Amino acid sequence: MTIDPDAEFTALVHRQSRFVFRVAYAVLLNSHDAEDAVQETFLKLYRNRGWQHVENERAYLARVAWREAVDLRPRRTQAAASSPELVELDEAPSLQPGPEQALLSANHQSTIHAMIDALPEELRVPLALSAFDELHSPEIGTILGIPEGTVRTRLQRARQILRQKLVSLQESRYA
């Protein structure tokens, strides 16, 4: 019994599109750009049938999506630099006022999201990947092309920074 490749691909898109979006968002920090990266990722997969015969589907998809987002980022940065209106409409959270101010008008989750956005990319992407299901340090290292020890170091550093910011925010709230 043979499986229709198109049906298999459709099932893959339904199963993993959100995951791929989150990987792309961790790099691009913009929903529109992340969706473009998702579409490009799945288009490339469909063209070369790259999803077939893959052992770790999520790790493979994460790597493809991460590379696609990294490739997409310079183009978007140049486009934003050439049109100032886009900067205002599409401004990245890291350019916003500090997460401390966002805390005043938003709930905890959005505040922490803004804190994650404000992290350097080398810390933010491993942290976002580690939050997804079934992705551990060795797989993250394979996806990003860095050693497993470096992944662990960066994860600890990212969590440490977030915790410190949360503590300082809570202290300022109760002060």
Added chain:
Amino acid sequence: MHEKDHLDRMLESSLSSYGDPGVDSGLAERVLARVSNERAPHQSAPIWRSRLVLWAALPAAACLLLSLVLWKHSGPVTHPSGGFAESASSNHSSKVPGFENVRPPAPKTVPKTTTRILHRTFAKVADSAARPKQDVFPLPQPLSPEEQALIAMATAPASSARENLIASQRQLDAPLEIPTINIAPITKPDPGAK
């Protein structure tokens, strides 16, 4: 410790929803629509290719058909002057029976390119027909004047010719006789006479 656990829970909760577009965002449908748009031109490609091949083959087939029709129904027509076509037709068509009178159409009525194609076709057909085949070679042809003369010479009664040949050989074998040369002595001319 309690504080750390609370912060960790907050972090884990926020990280689990970080960058999540949501279940009902329609992202998968948009991706599939984009993929199906990409797939549509590839599916129609074979039809496009077959049409292109058909349009490319049509002129060639028309030329071939025209050449066949002209070959069957052509009469003696004057050659266009010079060029490859004339040499090709003179080299091949005169040797093959049935092709002596095959001439290309007049250059004024047929375009030059068509004439060239026709001549090439004729040359190819004549060339392939001129090749000897085991069951029909040599081709039945009337003897040329040179061949007839050769046969007449070979089959003529050889007595007189043989005698002439022997006589000429004897003449060649006989010693040379050189007659004496008598040259009158030079006399001094008379100074008074002119």
